[in-house]
Amino acid sequence: MSTRDRELRFTHRHLLGIEGLYPFEITDILDRAEVYAAANRRREKVEQSLEGRTVINLFFENSTRTRTSFERAAKRLGADVINMSVATSSIKKGETLIDTAVTLNAMHPDVLVVRHGDSGAVNLLSQKVNCAVLNAGDGTHEHPTQALLDALTIRRRKGSITGLNVAICGDVLHSRVARSNVHLLSAMGARVRLVAPTTLLPSAMQVLGAEIYNDMREGLKDVDVVMMLRLQKERMEGAYLPSQREYFHFYGLDYEMLAKAKDDALIMHPGPMNRGVEIDSDVADDIERSAIQEQVEMGVAVRMACLEMVTANLDQWREENGK
Amino acid sequence: MSVKKDIANKRVAYVNARLIDPASDLDIRGGVLTEGEKIVDFGPGYAKANGHYGEVDVIDCDGACLIPGLVDLRVQLREPGEEHKGTLKSAGEAATSGGVTSMLSLPNSTPVTDDMSVVEFVARRARLLGLSKVYPYGAITKGLEGKDMAEMGMLAESGAVAFTDGIRAVASPKVMRKALTYARNYDLLIVQHPEEPSLAEGGDMNAGALAIRMGLTGIPTVAETIMVARDVRLAEDTGGRLHFGHLSTAESIDIIRRAKERGVAVTCDTAPPYFSLNELAVGEYRTFAKLSPPLRNEEDRQAVIEGLKDGTIDAIASDHAPEDEDSKRLPFAQAAFGGVGLETLLAITLELYHNKHMSLLECLKKVTCNPANIVRLPAGRIAKGAAADLCLFDPERGWKIDADQLPSKSKNSPFDGRLAQGRCLRTVVDGRTVFEL
Numbered sequence: 001m002s003t004r005d006r007e008l009r010f011t012h013r014h015l016l017g018i019e020g021l022y023p024f025e026i027t028d029i030l031d032r033a034e035v036y037a038a039a040n041r042r043r044e045k046v047e048q049s050l051e052g053r054t055v056i057n058l059f060f061e062n063s064t065r066t067r068t069s070f071e072r073a074a075k076r077l078g079a080d081v082i083n084m085s086v087a088t089s090s091i092k093k094g095e096t097l098i099d100t101a102v103t104l105n106a107m108h109p110d111v112l113v114v115r116h117g118d119s120g121a122v123n124l125l126s127q128k129v130n131c132a133v134l135n136a137g138d139g140t141h142e143h144p145t146q147a148l149l150d151a152l153t154i155r156r157r158k159g160s161i162t163g164l165n166v167a168i169c170g171d172v173l174h175s176r177v178a179r180s181n182v183h184l185l186s187a188m189g190a191r192v193r194l195v196a197p198t199t200l201l202p203s204a205m206q207v208l209g210a211e212i213y214n215d216m217r218e219g220l221k222d223v224d225v226v227m228m229l230r231l232q233k234e235r236m237e238g239a240y241l242p243s244q245r246e247y248f249h250f251y252g253l254d255y256e257m258l259a260k261a262k263d264d265a266l267i268m269h270p271g272p273m274n275r276g277v278e279i280d281s282d283v284a285d286d287i288e289r290s291a292i293q294e295q296v297e298m299g300v301a302v303r304m305a306c307l308e309m310v311t312a313n314l315d316q317w318r319e320e321n322g323k
Numbered sequence: 324m325s326v327k328k329d330i331a332n333k334r335v336a337y338v339n340a341r342l343i344d345p346a347s348d349l350d351i352r353g354g355v356l357t358e359g360e361k362i363v364d365f366g367p368g369y370a371k372a373n374g375h376y377g378e379v380d381v382i383d384c385d386g387a388c389l390i391p392g393l394v395d396l397r398v399q400l401r402e403p404g405e406e407h408k409g410t411l412k413s414a415g416e417a418a419t420s421g422g423v424t425s426m427l428s429l430p431n432s433t434p435v436t437d438d439m440s441v442v443e444f445v446a447r448r449a450r451l452l453g454l455s456k457v458y459p460y461g462a463i464t465k466g467l468e469g470k471d472m473a474e475m476g477m478l479a480e481s482g483a484v485a486f487t488d489g490i491r492a493v494a495s496p497k498v499m500r501k502a503l504t505y506a507r508n509y510d511l512l513i514v515q516h517p518e519e520p521s522l523a524e525g526g527d528m529n530a531g532a533l534a535i536r537m538g539l540t541g542i543p544t545v546a547e548t549i550m551v552a553r554d555v556r557l558a559e560d561t562g563g564r565l566h567f568g569h570l571s572t573a574e575s576i577d578i579i580r581r582a583k584e585r586g587v588a589v590t591c592d593t594a595p596p597y598f599s600l601n602e603l604a605v606g607e608y609r610t611f612a613k614l615s616p617p618l619r620n621e622e623d624r625q626a627v628i629e630g631l632k633d634g635t636i637d638a639i640a641s642d643h644a645p646e647d648e649d650s651k652r653l654p655f656a657q658a659a660f661g662g663v664g665l666e667t668l669l670a671i672t673l674e675l676y677h678n679k680h681m682s683l684l685e686c687l688k689k690v691t692c693n694p695a696n697i698v699r700l701p702a703g704r705i706a707k708g709a710a711a712d713l714c715l716f717d718p719e720r721g722w723k724i725d726a727d728q729l730p731s732k733s734k735n736s737p738f739d740g741r742l743a744q745g746r747c748l749r750t751v752v753d754g755r756t757v758f759e760l
Contacts, residue, residue: 019536096649096652096653097653097654098652116654118654118655118656118657119537119538119539119608119654119655119656120537120538120539120608120654120655120656121654123607123608124608124652124653124654138538139538139539139654139656140538140539141537141538141539142538176538179536179538202535204530204531204532204534204535205535207532207535207536208535208536
């Protein structure tokens with residue numbers, strides 16, 4: 001079944017963030033991704049809905065994992081994929097983001113997949129191009145496809161998101177993954193807790209609609225899902241935290257800490273992991289509990305669904321705007 | 324200059340106006356008579372449009388408000404050094420279109436105004452242009468580096484009216500203490516940009532809920548608060564005269580309120596964005612609303628209005644900061660701070676009157692005699708013998724602020740698209756009409 005055969009409820013030209021999406025739009029994406037996940041696992045050929053389309057992966061920040069996942073997703077749907085990274089472009093030579101947008105426009109891409117180190121940069125770019133834009137992570141703002149793949153993973157393992165207790169632990173302040181996940185999980189009816197030391201979790205973060213916990217043992221009590229975040233090394237050397245050792249002592253996820261959560265609690269991590277910093281190796285590799293591998297697998301399926309949906313909407317936008 | 328010779332003895336009567344002199348609480352039907360560059364008479368005798376005024380040119384004001392030209396305490400010209408963003412001429416045109424006849428220019432030009440030659444250059448260029456009058460600030464520290472004091476005495480002698488490091492705070496309490504002490508030697512005013520740099524470093528907007536949602540780095544209000552608290556103490560300790568530019572937070576205003584009650588020689592201003600906008604203006608990553616200090620939350624905005632009403636905040640300055648497209652059409656974190664404001668200073672200030680926060684007279688004091696008094700300029704008042712610097716405006720005239728239509732070379736107005744009420748119709752500098760709508 002192609003999205004063209006049924007009523008599309010996701011009507012946006014771009015996917016810039018989770019904030020503002022309706023639960024039924026999220027459900028649509030997840031349902032579609034579920035179909036692709038099954039097909040991918042069976043190594044089946046899928047409908048080439050992006051045949052003849054050009055997808056440009058524009059990465060201003062390095063990311064092998066996300067870029068590869070998007071590339072795989074676009075190719076599975078039959079698109080031509082161009083990878084552009086900062087190292088091989090003229091951005092470093094002083095070309096502005098707007099100049100880049102104008103240049104890329106001239107190549108008539110259908111979808112731009114963009115990652116940028118500054119919050120709002122993908123937003124800005126989307127205003128200047130004639131194609132669809134997928135946010136692959138902007139600064140500390142949003143990373144919508146990560147939240148969607150996390151949601152799909154949770155849904156597959158737990159049956160439903162509604163009513164679950166989810167703890168997101170770690171460097172919440174600097175995490176776009178945390179923001180997108182809070183928006184998505186609360187929209188879908190989960191109760192979200194944010195767990196981190198006070199320097200990485202200002203009390204103003206309550207506005208996101210989550211509960212704030214500075215004590216991890218408290219925060220993990222009876223949760224169904226433990227989502228760990230990556231902690232960047234430079235933040236552990238005195239600026240936000242006194243040391244790596246102290247952080248792991250109070251906020252590292254090991255079996256003792258995990259015992260506070262429900263017995264069948266799912267362990268997740270957006271990767272790449274810092275073993276021994278935020279997560280103990282044994283826990284990360286626990287096949288029974290850890291969904292980290294499945295997250296990567298769902299990433300491709302979710303990105304296929306997103307690419308397909310924005311492309312379908314793009315045709316209508318182009319018709320209406322004569323582009 | 325030849326222009327000046329031509330008008331040396333010319334007499335002009337501005338009649339049939341609502342004549343307002345905020346300094347003397349005058350608000351009557353009347354007008355002003357100028358001769359050459361000076362005001363020679365004013366009062367109810369010039370009320371009639373068709374009266375007999377002798378050998379003079381008569382300008383019928385048609386009932387509009389005639390006030391002394393505005394005095395703007397905080398303007399960045401960008402000349403010398405960044406003429407692609409703004410020039411003395413473009414700033415002069417922007418100023419006169421908004422009724423501003425005197426402006427103080429911050430020292431952050433290239434080269435910086437830490438040397439007499441720059442003071443003289445700016446003053447001479449402005450005089451030749453004959454638009455709004457420009458009074459340069461001198462730098463407090465050499466190169467605005469916050470370390471060694473600039474030659475404040477000699478800079479003052481060559482025409483610097485007050486001293487500031489512009490958009491940089493004097494961060495070191497030791498340097499600030501020395502500067503306040505030394506400035507007292509010549510009875511000079513020190514103007515501080517109240518923001519503790521280490522707390523503001525890397526910040527893009529007001530710290531708080533919205534910054535968290537947008538994933539932007541916050542500048543906490545305490546960055547302003549502790550600098551104001553610190554410098555009030557230093558002013559008390561040294562007896563130096565201190566002024567704070569562009570206050571934006573409830574707490575810092577409260578600190579100044581209490582300092583004034585104690586009799587400390589401290590004054591302050593704010594800028595139109597801080598009483599007419601709040602942080603929500605940066606939603607959707609609007610870089611034209613990226614200002615320094617950042618737009619704060621609604622409680623702070625209300626507190627700024629309270630501060631203006633009760634007199635804690637003495638003046639309103641435009642905080643004019645031209646930035647070109649290349650500096651603003653960028654991801655929010657990379658975009659420059661600041662907005663142009665000369666053209667909209669009067670119109671946005673009048674919102675305080677239209678919204679019934681203040682009387683028209685009180686409102687106008689904040690942009691005429693009060694700022695002139697702070698820097699001791701003989702401007703901002705209607706008096707016999709005073710310079711014929713006048714602004715004629717219609718307080719009711721509605722218009723839409725369109726950034727592209729503003730005379731500033733850079734178009735980065737945080738008020739683009741705003742509907743304003745009150746517009747400058749004519750601006751007179753030294754007896755010459757330099758702007759007419």
